[in-house]
Amino acid sequence: MSDITPDVVLDTKGLNCPLPILKAKKALKGMENGQNLELASTDPGAVKDFEAFCRATGNKLVSHWMDGEVFMFMIERVV
Amino acid sequence: MADVDIGNAKKMTIICTKGTLDWAYPPFILATTAAAMDVDVTMFFTFYGLGLLDKKLNLGVTTLGNASMRMPMGGMQMAMPNMIGMLPGVTAGTSVMMKNLIKKKGVASIEDLREAAVLSDVRMIGCQMTIDLFEKKTENMIDGIEIGGAATWMESALQSDINLYM
Numbered sequence: 001m002s003d004i005t006p007d008v009v010l011d012t013k014g015l016n017c018p019l020p021i022l023k024a025k026k027a028l029k030g031m032e033n034g035q036n037l038e039l040a041s042t043d044p045g046a047v048k049d050f051e052a053f054c055r056a057t058g059n060k061l062v063s064h065w066m067d068g069e070v071f072m073f074m075i076e077r078v079v
Numbered sequence: 080m081a082d083v084d085i086g087n088a089k090k091m092t093i094i095c096t097k098g099t100l101d102w103a104y105p106p107f108i109l110a111t112t113a114a115a116m117d118v119d120v121t122m123f124f125t126f127y128g129l130g131l132l133d134k135k136l137n138l139g140v141t142t143l144g145n146a147s148m149r150m151p152m153g154g155m156q157m158a159m160p161n162m163i164g165m166l167p168g169v170t171a172g173t174s175v176m177m178k179n180l181i182k183k184k185g186v187a188s189i190e191d192l193r194e195a196a197v198l199s200d201v202r203m204i205g206c207q208m209t210i211d212l213f214e215k216k217t218e219n220m221i222d223g224i225e226i227g228g229a230a231t232w233m234e235s236a237l238q239s240d241i242n243l244y245m
Contacts, residue, residue, distance in 0.1 A: 025115035
């Protein structure tokens with residue numbers, strides 16, 4: 001769990017690569033700097049991909065955790 | 080993102096030469112992902128890849144001559160003998176099976192990925208020579224593409240950090 005209250009919540013459960021990344025990017029685009037996106041994914045490659053996505057784009061991966069079988073991410077829009 | 084100076088963005092080009100259902104995936108997945116990671120992407124569609132720009136797509140995949148192709152079936156990985164793959168209707172059937180699998184596994188359709196590429200400003204260039212060669216009509220292709228030749232791709236490629244041929 002994250003103790004941050006997300007500004008935007010995105011459910012990408014059931015979607016496979018690269019759709020979670022594309023949907024995250026679209027959501028982040030519509031947000032302000034400093035706002036937080038909470039994203040849920042069932043893609044087994046999601047952790048590695050979101051770490052790389054955040055490193056490359058400069059957005060901050062605040063935390064990631066498991067909610068049962070679901071990969072959860074909290075991403076802060078930085079740029 | 081809107082506040083990123085595109086002049087400083089990393090650049091990538093992809094030459095797309097194949098138009099089958101399986102081969103359409105790598106270029107569109109990489110192009111859309113790169114665009115989502117703020118990379119300025121150019122795709123150049125030539126020979127059989129040019130068909131990927133058609134408004135109406137009806138992509139297929141064949142097992143013929145593809146010794147590595149295995150499809151999951153009843154918990155096993157099944158290959159199809161060439162003798163069966165050559166029969167009329169088998170390519171169509173295999174293509175339907177692959178599309179069902181794609182849907183079931185939550186993989187995007189090529190139409191969706193292409194739409195995402197258009198929306199994220201991926202530059203798409205159709206090869207003029209291929210249009211002439213195969214007597215293709217540009218009015219049957221999606222909006223927002225450019226028509227160009229090898230030099231058009233070269234100009235992009237020379238400024239790019241990554242150039243891929245698929």
